[in-house]
Amino acid sequence: METAITKSLKAGGKKLTKARKAILAVLEGNTLPVTVAEVHAGLVKARVGVDLVTVYRNLAMLQELGLVNAVGFHEGQMRYEVVHGRAHHHHIQCRSCGKIVDLMLCPLKKLTKLIEEQTRFSVDGHALEFFGWCPQCR
């Protein structure tokens, strides 16, 4: 099967290994961004023997190919989510229980041009996360 993802892998000179398939399957089974440990736990549960290091290496690779997004909530670890087929969006995390919810919005498109004029940087991305208390914890 030639999915968009396998196509990108091939284009990047990457092989479609058993580990890679399993990691992608775990990622695609989660709507919300997951930690490396969570991906690894998902592999264990699926009875796929893949080393934690391999998960790190593959997530880094998938991120470089633009197939996966890294999201950080200043938890001391990163989270990852698949990009394919999803609109650009952001998240909110509960300060109490850590729950994460998708926010299908982004107010920053217009701002980029303004920032480029002000700073003379060429802007190519942004990180935006919200924090608060979820209905259960507030």
Added chain:
Amino acid sequence: METAITKSLKAGGKKLTKARKAILAVLEGNTLPVTVAEVHAGLVKARVGVDLVTVYRNLAMLQELGLVNAVGFHEGQMRYEVVHGRAHHHHIQCRSCGKIVDLMLCPLKKLTKLIEEQTRFSVDGHALEFFGWCPQCR
């Protein structure tokens, strides 16, 4: 001298120690957010003997009192900046050289209410950082 900061410390039951004064002095000498290691290096340069652990503990404490802001660029470490007297703002960092520039803007005030309606979270903060290439690196 009774500055706004010393007042806040006293209100929090905190003592104004030599280490604390020195740490605050380093922070106030920097407009841009600095790492813990940079604060510590600043103390060494100022010939003030303060342990790295003490820097960590004080920055955490200052953050809890709301005197200091934590900023993360997904570098594997946090950065800190003093809040006092500065307007709420964000930053952009160069992906190549790591240079950081202040952005004296925030487009998110209106959005908060919308998010609260959509998610039923009570929103109490956000992290917004931009990335790109600075004039020297682009």
Added chain:
DNA sequence: CTCTTACTTGCAGACCGTTTGCATTTACCA
């Protein structure tokens, strides 16, 4: 189909930012 080679993986261990425990020191108030 098998050969070949570049890409991948697992394992062990290093690395680095951050945190903790505990004994000692210090700021501050009565």
Added chain:
DNA sequence: TGGTAAATGCAAACGGTCTGCAAGTAAGAG
């Protein structure tokens, strides 16, 4: 000035992430 809670330094642990290297494997060439 003396007593006490808070703060510090040191050593050591911790957790997430990365690296080196030898062994394993996907995938195109023939």
